Amino acid sequence: MIVVTGSVTARPETFEEVRRLSLEHVDRSRQEPGCISHAVHVDCENPLRLVFVEQWADRAALAVHFAVPASGAFVRALRSLAEGPTTLDLYDASKIEKL
Template sequence: MIVVTGSVTAKEDCFDEVRGLSLEHVRRSRSEPGCISHAVHVDCENPMRLVFVEQWADRPALLAHFAVPESRQFVRALQPLAAAATTIEIYDATRVENF
C-alpha cells in the first residue's frame, strides 16, 4: 500500500475556495481505481492549513492518479491561493496485523 500525506496553507481570504477545491478533489479521487481512502482535514493548530491523507493500493494506482488531468488542474488551482509552499510525502507502507 502507498500512503500519501500532504498539506496546503491557504491565504486568509482564500480559505473557503481552497476548502471547496480540496473537497472536490478528494471526492473525485475516491472513485479512481486503486484508491483505498482519500481525505482532507483542517489542522487543529492552524485552521488555515488543510492536511490530506490518502491510501492507494500500489504505486501504479498513485501514478495514474497523478496523471489524471483534474489532479494536475487541482494542484495548479491551489498554487495562487496558498500562503506557503504545498507539501507532499509518499510512503510505501505495509500493514502490521495484531500489533
Template sequence: MILVTGSVVARPDTFADVLRLSLEHVHRSRTEPGCIAHAVHRDCEDDLRLVFVERWADMAALTAHFAVPASRAFGKALAGLAARAPDLQIYDASEIRP
C-alpha cells in the first residue's frame, strides 16, 4: 500500500477557494482505480492549513492518479493560492494488525 500525506497553507483571502478545490479533488480522486482512501482535514492549530491523507493500492495507481489532467490542474491551482509551497510525502507502507 502507498500512503501519501501532504498539506497546504492558504492565504486568508484564498482559503475558501483552496477548500473548495481540495474537496473537489478528494471526491474525484476517490473514484479512481486503486484509491483506497482520500481525505482532506483542517488543522486544529492552524485554521489556514489543510492536511491530506491518501491510501493507494500500489505505486502504479498513484502514478496514474498523478497523470490525470485534473490532478495536475489541481496541483497548479493549489500552488497559486497557497501562502507557501504545498508539501507532499509518499511512503511505501504495510498495515500492521495487533
C-alpha cells in the first residue's frame, strides 16, 4: 500500500476556495480504481492549513491518479491560492497486526 500525505496553507482570503477545491478533489479521487482512502483535514494548530491523507493500493494506481488531468489542475490551482509551498510525501507501507 502507498500512503500519501500532503498539505497546503491557504491565505486567509483564499481559504474557502482552497477548502472547496480540496473537497472536490477528495470526492473525485475516492472514485478512482485503487483508492483505499482519501481525506482532507483542517490542522488544529493552524486553521488555514489543510492536511491530506491518502491510501492507494499500489504505485500503479497512484501513477494513474497523478495522470488524471483534474489532479494536475487541482495542484496548479492550490499553488496559486497557497500562502507558501505545498508538501507531498509518499510512503510504501504495509499494515501490521495490532499490538
